[in-house]
Amino acid sequence: MKKILITxxxxxxxxxxxxxxxxxxxxxxxxxxxLQRGKMDADFKELLKNKRVQFIxxxxxxxxxxxxxxxxxxxxxHLAAVxxxxxxxxxxxxxxxxxxxxxIYILExxxxxxxxxxxxxxxxxxxxxxxxxxFNQLPxxxxxxxxxxxxxxxxxxxxxxxxxxxxxxxxxxYAKAYNFPAVIVRPHxxxxxxxxxxGHVIPDFCERIxxxxxxxxxxxxxxxxxxxxxxxxxxxxxxxxxSPKTDGQPIETVHIGASxxxxxxxxxxxxxxxxxxxxxxxxxxxxxxxxxxxxxxDIVKIKKLVGWQPETSLEKGLKTTFEWYKENPxxxx
Ligand SMILES: NC(=O)c1ccc[n+]([C@@H]2O[C@H](COP(=O)([O-])OP(=O)(O)OC[C@H]3O[C@@H](n4cnc5c(N)ncnc54)[C@H](O)[C@@H]3O)[C@@H](O)[C@H]2O)c1
Numbered sequence: 001m002k003k004i005l006i007t008x009x010x011x012x013x014x015x016x017x018x019x020x021x022x023x024x025x026x027x028x029x030x031x032x033x034x035l036q037r038g039k040m041d042a043d044f045k046e047l048l049k050n051k052r053v054q055f056i057x058x059x060x061x062x063x064x065x066x067x068x069x070x071x072x073x074x075x076x077x078h079l080a081a082v083x084x085x086x087x088x089x090x091x092x093x094x095x096x097x098x099x100x101x102x103x104i105y106i107l108e109x110x111x112x113x114x115x116x117x118x119x120x121x122x123x124x125x126x127x128x129x130x131x132x133x134x135f136n137q138l139p140x141x142x143x144x145x146x147x148x149x150x151x152x153x154x155x156x157x158x159x160x161x162x163x164x165x166x167x168x169x170x171x172x173x174y175a176k177a178y179n180f181p182a183v184i185v186r187p188h189x190x191x192x193x194x195x196x197x198x199g200h201v202i203p204d205f206c207e208r209i210x211x212x213x214x215x216x217x218x219x220x221x222x223x224x225x226x227x228x229x230x231x232x233x234x235x236x237x238x239x240x241x242x243s244p245k246t247d248g249q250p251i252e253t254v255h256i257g258a259s260x261x262x263x264x265x266x267x268x269x270x271x272x273x274x275x276x277x278x279x280x281x282x283x284x285x286x287x288x289x290x291x292x293x294x295x296x297x298d299i300v301k302i303k304k305l306v307g308w309q310p311e312t313s314l315e316k317g318l319k320t321t322f323e324w325y326k327e328n329p330x331x332x333x
Pocket of ligand 1: 007008009010011012013014032033034035036037038039058059060061078079080081082083084098102122123124125186187188189190191195196
């Protein structure tokens with residue numbers, strides 16, 4: 001039997017990761033979330049019917065919580081964070097407090113355990129995005145070992161990236177000092193059902209297509225991105241955590257993402273096909289402020305480490321995602 005803790009377990013990745021881990025009948029899960037973003041919706045209630053799942057509603061920034069947690073976990077996926085671009089601008093001080101405190105308390109809790117679990121920390125590609133703004137260059141595809149940069153400490157946008165940058169250092173040096181296995185993953189544009197509303201391009205397209213918005217604006221039509229479907233993502237995370245190759249020191253930092261680039265315009269086209277509806281008129285608008293022309297992860301390292309690569313076609317992933325958003329219009333926002 002493997003006992004696994006997922007913080008942020010009611011969120012987008014946490015929910016799908018839990019479902020994936022439950023396919024192994026030997027896994028037992030504890031999910032912690034304060035439901036600040038993740039919701040007690042129909043999907044999550046269904047998941048909680050499984051007897052091998054325990055849900056704890058708690059705030060991970062409260063130190064007293066940790067003494068109530070079990071002490072016999074084999075693995076911990078620390079996903080909880082404030083992860084919504086709008087909030088980076090509105091409450092940067094809270095983004096800094098919540099993301100950093102919850103990570104420090106998790107690390108301190110692991111430090112105090114006799115049997116130490118293996119930790120997975122979700123960083124972000126935002127941790128290196130500032131390098132482009134500051135030095136106007138980044139290798140593309142971008143490997144893991146590029147400098148992490150906060151290009152402007154007075155710009156609230158970087159509050160989130162700062163927590164991921166310092167978070168990576170906390171995980172690297174706690175794992176080294178207190179001798180526990182850990183892995184850092186940097187997500188690159190994950191998508192799928194139940195990914196929240198607004199902010200990210202695919203949920204935004206889904207909502208606007210479901211509402212048949214016409215004319216249909218596309219922001220940064222020539223900008224390219226890659227999109228990695230959530231079932232591929234959780235498989236990658238699980239393979240990394242289960243691999244003995246990530247048990248040693250120094251710990252590994254690994255990019256997870258897809259490698260087939262697509263422009264926003266072509267993405268919209270694929271979404272229209274998936275939805276079976278196309279607007280009569282498309283309006284091209286400038287990219288959102290601070291957005292880069294290309295972002296592409298180098299995924300050679302994860303391929304070498306565990307043999308993972310994304311399998312789900314964009315067509316299939318977009319169709320499933322659109323269907324979910326059509327069925328679940330506003331409730332989750
Ligand atoms: N989804 C992506 O493409 C992406 C990209 C880059 C980084 N990440 C990182 O991956 C992790 C998971 O992302 P996600 O997309 O599932 O985000 P999410 O917002 O859907 O999930 C995070 C969860 O953490 C919970 N949470 C926040 N503060 C908490 C607190 N104080 N106590 C307890 N729970 C708390 C929220 O309620 C939410 O359910 C985050 O750390 C995020 O920064 C995700």
